[in-house]
Amino acid sequence: MPRADSCQSRSLYIPRDATILSVTELTSREKLFRLRLSDGSELKHLPGQFIQLSILGYGEAPISVASPPTRQGYFELGIRRVGSLTTAMHALKRGDKVGIRGPYGTPFDLGSMGGKDLLLISGGCGLAPMRSLIQYAADRKSEFGRVTILYGARSPDQLLFREDLDKWETISGFACSYTVDSREGDGCYSGSTGLITDLIRPIELSPAETEAVIVGPPAMYTPVIAALKEKGLSSQQISLSLERQMRCGVGKCGHCSIEHLYCCQDGPVFRLNVIEHLHGAL
Ligand SMILES: Cc1cc2nc3c(=O)[nH]c(=O)nc-3n(C[C@H](O)[C@H](O)[C@H](O)COP(=O)(O)OP(=O)(O)OC[C@H]3O[C@@H](n4cnc5c(N)ncnc54)[C@H](O)[C@@H]3O)c2cc1C
Ligand code: FES
Numbered sequence: 001m002p003r004a005d006s007c008q009s010r011s012l013y014i015p016r017d018a019t020i021l022s023v024t025e026l027t028s029r030e031k032l033f034r035l036r037l038s039d040g041s042e043l044k045h046l047p048g049q050f051i052q053l054s055i056l057g058y059g060e061a062p063i064s065v066a067s068p069p070t071r072q073g074y075f076e077l078g079i080r081r082v083g084s085l086t087t088a089m090h091a092l093k094r095g096d097k098v099g100i101r102g103p104y105g106t107p108f109d110l111g112s113m114g115g116k117d118l119l120l121i122s123g124g125c126g127l128a129p130m131r132s133l134i135q136y137a138a139d140r141k142s143e144f145g146r147v148t149i150l151y152g153a154r155s156p157d158q159l160l161f162r163e164d165l166d167k168w169e170t171i172s173g174f175a176c177s178y179t180v181d182s183r184e185g186d187g188c189y190s191g192s193t194g195l196i197t198d199l200i201r202p203i204e205l206s207p208a209e210t211e212a213v214i215v216g217p218p219a220m221y222t223p224v225i226a227a228l229k230e231k232g233l234s235s236q237q238i239s240l241s242l243e244r245q246m247r248c249g250v251g252k253c254g255h256c257s258i259e260h261l262y263c264c265q266d267g268p269v270f271r272l273n274v275i276e277h278l279h280g281a282l
Contacts, residue, residue, distance in 0.1 A: 012250055015054050015099030021074055022094055026160050030125065031090055032066065033077045038097065043075045046107030047132035048241060048269040052249045053077065054099035058088040062246045062264070064129035065103065068136035078128030078160065104249050106269045108133050108213060108239060116211045117145035119203070121224055123152045123196055123216025127160045129241055130215045134164075138171055147171075148203060151178040152196035152220070156186035196220060200227040207232030215241040221282045225272065235273035242268050242281070 017038035024032040037043060043051070045065045054060040067076035081090045092098070118137060122130040130149075137144050149168055153159045159178060169176040177199050179192035192199070196216075212228050214221065221240065228238055244256040244263035256263035259278045261270075275281040 012252075013101070013248075015052070015060075015101045017097050018100045020092055020094055020096050020098070023092070026078065027158055029081045030128075030160060031079055031081075032161075033079060033089070033092075034067075034074050035077065035098070035100075036074050037100065042069070042072055043100075043103060045069055045075065045103035045132075046110065047136045048107040048129060049103040049105050050129075050249075050268060051077075051100050051102035051104065052246075053079075053085070053089065054101070055085060055088045055092075056099075058085045060099075060101075060249075061085045062104075062249055064132070064241070064268075066128040066131045068132050068139060070136055070139035078125070078131070080125050101249065105264055106267055108241075108269050109211075109271070110136075113211045114143050115145060117205060117209050118147045119150070119205060119210055119212040119228075120147065121150045121196060121200070121212065121214050121216070121220075123220045124154070124158070125160070126214075126216035126241070127151050130213070131161060131164065133213065134168060138168070138174070141171070141173060145173075145209060147174045148205075149174065149176040150196060150199045150203075151176075152180070152199070152216075153178070154181050155184050156180050156189035156191070195223070197223045197227045200224065200231070203231070205231060207237075210237060212238045213240070214238065218282065225282075235276055236271060238272040239269055240272060240275070240282075242270060242275075244268075 018035040019038050021034040026032055050062045050064045052060045053063045063077045065075050066078040079086050081087050137147050168174050179194050183189050214224055246264050247253040247255040249264045251262050251265040258281045
């Protein structure tokens, strides 16, 4: 059942103008857009939250913010070209304008992560939302323990944020490993080949001191969760960012429901113990 109106409802559906500051090609189907709200204000998001991106004539889609609030004056969106809106977005250039609503949804639980070791596991396009948390932890290193970043992609040409991956590896207290399912298409690739779970098994962690986060395609949830539980982590120590088809993004239309929860308001970041028994959540 759609939720009650709030006093903000008059302006809920009116997007704010944002200007594209730069566009970087990440792969053949993903681009990173750096934007600034046209009125000069900050987005005021937290890592894990998303915005509703709109382009006149093409509609709206939820996109996670890929940069942290610690880097001011801009925010970034990593966007895969899949349909009409994202294809229109990929055609835009520096100086073009888009609409932004939000930020919306639950962030990663930074409060509980304070002082803990972080195990951040992403697959495919999931590194975009995770990057916001990784860069946040890099900017506020003293607030966290060890940070281990694991990332899997299908093939070398689909690895996102290659430069960032190399940079994160060099930060003291950070470890970063990535792997691809297959080397196909890149004879020069010299990194790991195999599944993301192959990266989890050799890791030594202190289960009581660790918070794990998973962002990626649903196919990775079951094996990654099983590998984390083998390492001694409980469901309360594992968070996931879920993707659901959305319309309003603000708890009004019911489009994104997972039983009694709305992915747009109760999520997209959920603790595993909250959703593991819900039908169709994982
Ligand atoms: C919380 C959240 C955060 C997201 N963050 C990002 C992000 O950072 N970067 C990014 O590139 N994408 C992200 N997405 C996905 C993005 O919103 C969809 O790909 C969006 O539909 C693209 O719009 P479009 O008009 O280009 O494609 P459409 O024309 O809407 O759809 C293209 C195809 O994708 C399918 N599809 C659409 N949405 C989803 C979905 N949520 N799950 C599964 N299949 C779907 C459609 O059925 C269709 O087959 C996120 C989605 C959610 C819910
Ligand atoms: S209730 Fe409308 S998208 Fe979540």
